[in-house]
Amino acid sequence: MLEANGVVSVRGERTLFNGLNLAVEPGQLWQVQGPNGAGKSSFLRILAGLLPAQAGQVHFRGQSIADVSSQYHSELLFIGHKAGIKPELTAIENLEFYAAIQGHPLTAPPYELLEQLGLVGLEDIPAQRLSAGQQRRIALARLWLNSASLWILDEPFTSLDVSGIDLLHQRFQQHLASGGAVILTSHQALNDLPVQVHTLALEYQFE
């Protein structure tokens, strides 16, 4: 589904990685690991076409992501490590916003999803007044409002409690079972995930 070959990234004076390869098949979950500053977020952004690489290629279904940019972005869901929510909007308004920008406006308030996300009773409060974990739950609602086949998620578990982590695990399992793929970073071990976790380890390069 997604293939990266010989990817090189230089940021500032430092070469973060020099020739990274990755091949992601449908139904697979990949965890990009490594210490702070190793370049995990940079690599995810390169895979998502949001950051240029200094060398190397990224192909989606056999075609360069630069050549099929609009098809790629319709099949890709990227959620960065910042929550990516609109702070002045309520949970419902954020969900309506996500659905609308994906071209599938909601026809009724998404109460069922809010309940699943544990946000019932909080739906009318501006997101900026919710806790970090509640804000993360709003951001992750996109995983239910989207039909993208490839999910690239930077630290999706940050701030989530045990039930939030469990909810995310279940969602990953459904997505993979339907032929989707997930690439994520996480500083936590993913031992409890009920699917096989493939890993790509980055090391901190000093030069």
Ligand SMILES: Nc1ncnc2c1ncn2[C@@H]1O[C@H](COP(=O)(O)OP(=O)(O)OP(=O)(O)O)[C@@H](O)[C@H]1O
């Ligand atoms: N916008 C930027 N301009 C220049 N350098 C940057 C920029 N963003 C990040 N870097 C540098 O790139 C390096 C890798 O950062 P990156 O965020 O990819 O690492 P990471 O492995 O995701 O780290 P963490 O685990 O702390 O989130 C860091 O040394 C950082 O200073």
